[in-house]
Amino acid sequence: EPEVTQTPSHQVTQMGQEVILRCVPISNHLYFYWYRQILGQKVEFLVSFYNNEISEKSEIFDDQFSVERPDGSNFTLKIRSTKLEDSAMYFCASRDWDTSYNEQFFGPGTRLTVL
Amino acid sequence: AQSVSQHNHHVILSEAASLELGCNYSYGGTVNLFWYVQYPGQHLQLLLKYFSGDPLVKGIKGFEAEFIKSKFSFNLRKPSVQWSDTAEYFCAVKEYNNNDMRFGAGTRLTVKP
Numbered sequence: 001e002p003e004v005t006q007t008p009s010h011q012v013t014q015m016g017q018e019v020i021l022r023c024v025p026i027s028n029h030l031y032f033y034w035y036r037q038i039l040g041q042k043v044e045f046l047v048s049f050y051n052n053e054i055s056e057k058s059e060i061f062d063d064q065f066s067v068e069r070p071d072g073s074n075f076t077l078k079i080r081s082t083k084l085e086d087s088a089m090y091f092c093a094s095r096d097w098d099t100s101y102n103e104q105f106f107g108p109g110t111r112l113t114v115l
Numbered sequence: 116a117q118s119v120s121q122h123n124h125h126v127i128l129s130e131a132a133s134l135e136l137g138c139n140y141s142y143g144g145t146v147n148l149f150w151y152v153q154y155p156g157q158h159l160q161l162l163l164k165y166f167s168g169d170p171l172v173k174g175i176k177g178f179e180a181e182f183i184k185s186k187f188s189f190n191l192r193k194p195s196v197q198w199s200d201t202a203e204y205f206c207a208v209k210e211y212n213n214n215d216m217r218f219g220a221g222t223r224l225t226v227k228p
Binding site for chain 2: 033035041042043044045048056058091103104105106107108109
């Protein structure tokens with residue numbers, strides 16, 4: 001069964017450093033998402049991406065964040081200058097184009113630790 | 116702004132007990148409703164979903180949920196829990212024509228053997 005994959009599983013970085021979190025969505029999916037979950041808190045929507053552009057973003061997704069689909073398979077989340085409060089699990093998700101079947105499939109997550 | 120409320124932060128049950136986890140949302144328009152489960156150390160998995168039709172939805176592993184539009188609720192139920200149901204359960208709501216899916220804070224379920 002196809003699944004969403006994410007790398008790395010755990011990323012440790014120093015405050016102020018740039019990080020890139022990588023996701024490989026399910027191959028025939030067209031909508032892509034990033035969510036984060038700060039330890040002990042709820043899963044929060046960050047951004048959705050369709051047709052090579054951001055379709056929606058939350059108030060969390062400020063200028064420090066960017067997303068990119070550099071090739072036909074990867075979907076990346078970049079944090080330009082990490083802050084301590086960026087420490088969280090980051091989940092990628094994807095879904096197909098059929099709007100009557102809106103299930104999002106989630107990846108296993110990347111744990112980001114900012115020191 | 117749309118919000119999703121899960122009433123219980125942590126539920127502890129014995130095996131074979133019945134389960135009901137509450138979920139309420141604030142959006143008044145057409146919504147798609149989901150319950151996701153996150154087993155320890157694993158990623159989010161879809162338990163069940165509601166888009167339209169029969170408001171009683173059956174999912175995997177014996178779970179079901181009932182959409183009550185008048186109460187803006189989508190409670191998750193299971194008649195007899197097992198130790199393997201120990202996990203975090205998240206309710207999620209998506210406006211029909213919007214990509215933004217909102218999650219509740221989650222309910223941690225611990226089932227004692």
